[in-house]
Amino acid sequence: MDKQSMLDWLDGQEKMLSDMARVIWEKPELAMEEVFASGLQRDALAAAGFRLREVPGVPTAFVAEYGSGRPVLGILGEYDALPDLSQQPGPERRALVEHGPGHGCGHNLLGTAGLGAAMALARAIGSGALAGTVRYYGCPAEETISGKTLMAKAHVFDDLDACVTWHPSSYTAPWANSMLANLSVRFRFKGIPAHAASAAELGRSALDAVELMNVGANYLREHVNEKVRMHYVTTNGGSVPNTVPEDAEVWYMVRAPKFEMVRDTFRRLKNIARGAAQMTETQLAEVRLESAAWEVLTNEVICGVLDRNMKAMGGPGFEEEDRRFAAEMVKTFGPGEQLKGFAPFFVPAELEGQGLFEGTADPVGRGVCIMASSDVGDVSWIAPLCQFGVSVWPLGIPTHTWRTTASTSSHLAMRGMLFAAKTMAATLYDLSADPALLGEAQAEFARATEKQKYVCALDEEI
Template sequence: MSLTEKISQIIESKRSLFTSVSDQIWEFAETRFEEFHSADLLCQTLISEGFSVTRGVAGLETGFIGSFGKGSPIIAILGEFDALAGLSQQAGSKSFNPVSVNGNGHGCGHNLLGVGALSAAIAVKEYLEENQLAGTVRYYGCPAEESGYGKTFMARDGLFKDVDVAFSWHPATVNAVMNSTSNAVIHADFKFFGRSAHAGAAPHLGRSALDAVELMNVGVNYMREHMVDEARIHYAVTNTGGLAPNVVQSEAEVTYLIRAPKPDQVRDLFERVVDCARGAALMTQTKMEFNIQGSCHNLIPNLTLEKVMQQHMQEFGFPSLTDSSIDFAQAMYATLTEEEKQSAAVAVGKDMARRLAERPIADYIVPFSGKVSFMSGSTDVADVSWNVPTAQCVTSTWAFGTPFHTWQVVAQGKEEYAHDAMLLAGKAIACTAISAIENPDLIESAKRELTETLDGETYESLIPLELVPPKMMLANK
């Protein structure tokens, strides 16, 4: 029996377990640092499958590590399970239909992500056990990827120092091995404090914190002409200081995400944003304070591991699709705007886009390209990739063209094809991990590549040492 056949057999024998855990996490839909039920379910599943579990790692209440085996090599498999606020949606619905108004929803598929990674870890564990192989497999339960950067806290605290190689994946609309880098990011809050007054009777006695927020935003917007093309800066006003226009706002707050391709570039941009905030405070005679909420580095790809993962993905292929799956995917595709459809078509080419418009689930494996691509978003997997060779794949959990962070993603979170794609990712990761365990030269080659790519740079977390993850247990109770 080949490796792919063996791993497929192991994972398929536990399909009902994996789909049940994924669907339960979909129901929990817990956001950053509050994933208590999701984390507990994953921990209990790991324990029942023979893993030892350490909870509360790196100060993260919902962070944990499940471990099995002894000695080297040490394989890390990364799992996520956080949802997004404001994306509540009925599963299986063909139109926007929230379960609860402004409720949470798995709009990035992390209910699938965490369990696909779980299936890989369990498959590697069973393979090690059955073949009496030395080595350790660890499942890293990583909270708050969407906003909070759980893996960055783990990396800062050295939890990957003894790991040899790491693997992850992400839900998507195609099946492919990732070979890309990304933007680094710093997330920070800026608070302004002024003086309230009657805006009609005595405005001269007031100092508007909201004016300071507006002036800061204007200053940052003027920066956009003078930064590298790949950089991104986004903001949201999180506290306007009240709802009464006849009261000068004594406090106001804005939160910022600052992105750039390299850590030193994002640090420089962040300092310029801070200067804009200082200038706004001076102009309005208010006081300003800022706090970094989180950050992550840019992603470092590893061609050595990616080639092996690609080979295994091709051997598996995508599972056969049922008529009901195709019908539902067509309904999802029909909800997209023409602009969204055209954007998706550009990514796959005209011929493939025409095919997928008729049958909108990508049931093929994208050929591997040795050319490194760039994604303008960010991921805290990046901080792992600076410390250990890391490979990732994506699989077709959603209909072609489905935009990330939308109700359509949530609606598809329990579909049969989503489960199939989730387990395809688990199988590909498990096979790649076992290939690394059985081939020490592969691990050494991956480590050499990482050293060469970094070219003398070393990892230094962008999160300040004094920043600790928030404690949410009391709020949860």
Template sequence: MAGASPAEMSALEALDDLADEIRGMGNEPVPHRAARADGITSGHGCGHNLFGAGSVGAAIAIKRAMADQDIAGEVRLFGTPAEETVVGKVYMANAGAFDGVDATLVWHPMTETRVTNASTQAMNNFTVEFRGQAAHSAADPWNGRSALDAVEMMNYGANLMREHVQPSTRIHYVIPNAGEAPNVVPEYAKVWYYVRDTLRTNVEEHYAWLLDIADAAAQATRTEHEVSLITGVHALLLNRPLQEAMQANLEAVGGPNFPDVFQAWGREMQTGLDIDPVGLDVEVQPLALGATPAQGGSTDVAEVSWITPTVQLEITSAPKGVPWHSWATSASHGTEWAAAAADVAARVLAMTGMDLLTDPGLLEAAREAHRESTQGRPWRSPIPADQKPPIP
């Protein structure tokens, strides 16, 4: 949006969490660091701008095949915003959007082409806001109560806590608001936390511990505090029958057919990042006999996987080895060539969808695997059922 006013730019940036862009990751579609010409600092460092094309293409293909072959059934296409902050599908699930769905097919851009064979981490995403009393930092600091002190005390407590949690636990934070000027005791400060673990029960335990730390920090600094649980997710459930069906279709379709110019582009980027200049990996990875170790990230797809049998596809969209959630992946996903990943995804998703519509045995096997994974436990949302989604 060239020539946009500061207010317009601010409004665009405020929508990043819904549009799934990542702040600070914007880049021109070139193989080196270069700010976007339109002035927007955000970018699709996770490739979410490719989601819609692949998913819509698959839905259209399935619907046409159903009509051509007179196949009964229903295909639903879900648009799910704010995946980057692990929000959208959580609130959709609370609203019953996925109730009655027999199976769900998902895809995601990546640096390799494969069927997802690793779980993810359960997670709570929350903020703590502290409110104190402003005062002159030099003239009368005794009249102040620093909200920033409270944030710092909470973070210190959390960092001491790290020594006493399992190696699978991850705790990270940023401070979106830490005061306005050094000569004013900050009356307001805010810290934003993610706490993760491979087990949902551990997340809940550590979340409660962090809330105790926040309360102690408020008491110690004579401030008030408010906790907002933005979202929470489980670990992703894998479904072996669906994985095997999708793997067969992925091998039939093959990896994305990127032109030589994109491969050269990728090698130039890798050279600049001091990474082995091998370009983009388009080989289809084999499906291991068993699940591989859990990945470090979290996803709101996990909530869908607890409600209905779910399988996810990953398609190469950026050069091998480049850091994810970075300017490099934003640049890659801004090229015209990255659309080839969405094309492969559409084909594989459509073929797997047709398998489910025409092979009752596959669907029943998927349902049985889902029952085994959940051990018959009904899905319970990590957030209150009546909580409204956080709209910027």
């Protein structure tokens, strides 16, 4: 099976893939709860002849593999939804389930495209046209930036030769940009309860420790790299004001362009937490690391292969109904609102007013670290990897909003998803068929990681 026949086969799977993406959209599941979506994908891959493996300790993660030997080529898929983004399809804001979850980041499409690409490559391997192994990684909990980190801790990516993934977007282009490293951690303080009026001197407030920790952290901001971001919420501040709070907890996220900056900021935050406990004569009862992901390291060689394939195919091939849908959605923007959604995905300002980006653009974001994080970062330090975006919703729609959920079950979304599947299949086909090209990608990766080897932050004594 040559490359074109493989892509033609994938074109023939449009209905199967669209049905799967829509069913996952209709049953949105939050991070780590993706029992239905992961089960559906496991069953489909098993039926296509893939061998399935569980990932210890991560029940909704799995690895599906076809073929044998090298090269081992990976595709990352996701399927988690977001809270409070339930929404009917179309241009009017209305929840399907009040405060229910919804696919406001398009992960129903993300994983399904990966599954399609993996099945196509398996057919090429099965026909004898390609050597090696293709793996589809069912990755849960991207929205809490934790699934792939837990999978990295289980060493499931260690023997990959190259890897690709994509993300739904309003703009079709390879992503040469990096993304922020991230760490999520909870600090829990234990105090001494007492009547807040008659015996206040006997009490020691855990909430005081949280508040003083936050004061310390806010003073720390001046003395960290200007790119470091710290955000927190108090998740437990006691129950009633007339009892000195015995328990209190604050949840922090730290982000920076390099994981080493995140690591150092975390070390200093722990000192602040200890200081807050000492000041208030409470105990720092727990420091619980929820997740930690490295910044994204982009492989330029793979970026180039993605770019060539995307340009050769031209774009998702949208139809008239897609253009109508996009025009209706864009009408829902207030003045200037569409343009605000352009920056995160590098959409050029001159496209303001248009409904849909139909072509495929040059790689975006080279040398830029965008102000968002993804657990794809961890994988990118284990194997050569590049991501790309594909238009699956109208121009300027930001992720994590009702408009995204409203778009990610549309025909337009399905066309974009199929293009993403074909891009991944074509790119990995090229890397497998041309050992010199794959060697270039690996040599670049070896140079980029020479001085800094990946260590899963969950295994690290930070």
